[in-house]
Amino acid sequence: DTQMTQSPSSLSASVGDRVTITCQASQDIYIYVSWFQQKPGKAPKLLIYDASNLERGVPARFSGSGSGTDFRFTISSLQPEDFATYYCQQYDNLPFTFGPGTQVDFK
C-alpha cells in the first residue's frame, strides 16, 4: 500500500493567514492526489484533484501543487468557514489511501 503522511498534524491560525499543509507519499504517485476538507459530523468534501486542479465551485483561495512523492496544499487567506480537518488522498494505485489529516483551528 502507498502510505501518505501529512504535516503538521494540527495547526492554529487566524483569519487572513496563509496556511500550508504538506503530504508525502511512500512511492511515486505522479499527480494522482486529491485534497479534502472535513467538518465535524460531515462527509469529506473534494477540493483539489490531480494535485493542482480546483474542483468546480471551490473558492480560488485553495490551491495544490506537487508531483511524485511531495505535495502541498495552501489556503491563501484563511476564512472563518475554513476551520476544519484536511486530508490528502492518493489514487495512483489500489488500495486508495488517505493521509492522517491536519486539523486547522483558531489561534
Added chain:
Amino acid sequence: QVQLQESGPGLVKPSQTLSLTCTVSGRSISSGDYYLSWIRQNPEKGLEWIGYIYYTGRADYNPSLQSRTAISVDTSKNQFSLKLTSVTAADTAVYYCAGNWNRHGGNFDYWGQGAPVTVSS
C-alpha cells in the same frame, strides 16, 4: 443534483454480517462510466477505502478487507450495497458511500452523509 444516502442497521453483533445500502438520487447510476465506493472512518485507522464497483460490473477491494467484503450494484433500484462479514469491534466506524461518473475511479466527488455502525453484543 446528485445525492447519496446510506441506510442500514446502526448496531451489528460480533461475527455477524454488516449490510449497508447506498441510494443514489438525481442521476441514474448507469448514465455514464460510474465508480461507486465504500469508505469508512474511525479514530483508530482514519479514512479507509473499502472497495468499489465500476461500470464494467467488476469490483476491487482493499486487500486488508477483501476476504470479508462484497460490493454489488442494482441499477434498476439505483442503489449499491456493501456486505462485510465476520465483523469485530475493529469494524466500528462511520461508513460512507461515495462515487463519481466519467472520472478516475479514485476521485470521490459525491458522498453520502455517513452511517455510523457499532459492532457490539
